[in-house]
Amino acid sequence: MTSGWLIALLVAGMLLLIAASKSVWGPIRWLGFGVMQLVIGAVLLFFANLVGELADFHIPINPVTALLTGLLRLPGLAALIVIKMWMI
Known part of the structure; x- marks a missing residue:
């Protein structure tokens, strides 16, 4: 239930940011940039996990790791x- 409230709060914040900005395209451009980086990171993590499968090594693909990558x-x-090798 708390994740639903968190998502609703994030969506409302983005809509408020878009409505309050002078230019509508600025926040949308940043949102598109973030989504693009998220997809690139997920693809990189997918290939890293594909290669890591040979050594029984896995990095979870979630929004934080995908955005960082x-x-x-x-x-x-x-x-x-x-970090994963150090934690093990």
Whole structure:
């Protein structure tokens, strides 16, 4: 139930941001950029998990890890791998 409220709050905040801005395209452009980075990160994590399957290694694909990998690309992926290996 709390995740539903959190999603509703985020959507309402984005709509308020779009309504309050002078330019409608600015926030939409940032939202598109974030979604694009999320998809790029998910694809990178998918391929890393595909290769990691050989060594029984898996990094979960969730919005946080995908966005981190999407924004930082290979250094972000390397950081996630090092963190995962250090935690094990």
